[in-house]
Amino acid sequence: MRYLSACLLWLSCHLPALAQADMTRIVAHAPGLYDIEVRFDPALAEFSDIHSALLADELEGVSELAQLAIADHARWLADAPEWSWNGYFSSTEIRVAFAGQGVISLSRATNYYTGGAHPNQGLAPLLTRDARYEPVELAALFADPAIDSPAMTALFYAVYRELMALKRERLGDDFDESMERETWMASLAADPEAFPGFTLIPNRSGDAAAGLMFLFEPYHVGSYAEGSYEVPVPLSVFADFLAADWADVFEGLPELDVLTAPGDELEPIVSSSSE
Known part of the structure; x- marks a missing residue:
């Protein structure tokens, strides 16, 4: 008091x-x-x-x-x-x-x-x-958070395809895949600085985290009229890349399902010249 x-x-x-x-x-x-x-x-x-x-x-x-x-x-x-x-x-x-x-x-x-x-x-x-007020950045969760590392690449692919699926669902007949890839989605990359802020998704029993929810503000990956996007990524995408002091925080399946899986048609298109 x-x-x-x-x-x-x-x-x-x-x-x-x-x-x-x-x-x-x-x-x-x-x-x-x-x-x-x-x-x-x-x-x-x-x-x-x-x-x-x-x-x-x-x-x-x-x-x-x-x-x-x-x-x-x-x-x-x-x-x-x-x-x-x-x-x-x-x-x-x-x-x-x-x-x-x-x-x-x-x-x-x-x-x-x-x-x-x-x-x-x-x-x-x-x-x-929870014992101290020290904000944790995305990179701290992973053993190797370098640009184009396996961890960042896995997150990039998962966020990209799920966001594309969410946009397709929200925009309906106005969804233009080519336009989205060339404009709004072009800023996404396998770089910890390219991801927005995130929260942890609880698992289905609520006793551990089981995913990451990336939060995109209006204008970040779409017009103002589209609003914000909440893009979930399940633990299965990044479990193998967690830093040792974060591995025990995550376990199980997230409390919500995702729309896409690895290999989905909406994954980023990587040209041979950039591989």
Whole structure:
């Protein structure tokens, strides 16, 4: 409670409008300027150190967005008052995707508007050891995460074909395989830096992880109208490549099925000159 009181004091010093914070959400509102909310999964109460660190990070982000809205509104009043002003908003939900085997995997999804033609979406998942707040990158999970290594190649093929299948399902008659390969899918590669953020997928008994869920924001691999994509990859794709200190985290079959398998027609087409 001492930490929470300190956070509330910090928030009151940095936000010029009424704001509230507790262990389940942060709310900040200034009529006509901004409306901000962050919601925390109640399950985070079991991980007090991580929860406290997340709360501090989110409080800082709330303050930054509020100050941006105030500054931009002031510039609008000075430069273009004849144009309409739409208040900024942000709604974030932080959810526990998997917790166990010494790790915690969180999803963080934000819908926000800071000017422009439409709101946007941001996806910022977090994987960390449950005893400390130290974000883990994808490369740390594998014994050899080098570009074009067997691990990265296996992930690349699995993500590529599954994403193509998801796009075909979502777009229906508008799905153009050649166009997708030449445009949106061209940025994918067997490189840890080419993958988006991810969460761990629980196995069917919930006692271990059994896959990776890669989260693509709008515009990353498709138009804004397509929305975001959640692309699952089962443990069978990467089990042989896990680093020793991550092997015990994964076991079994994921709680959801995938649409494709190795050798699917939607796998990337690799020219002979690049092999």
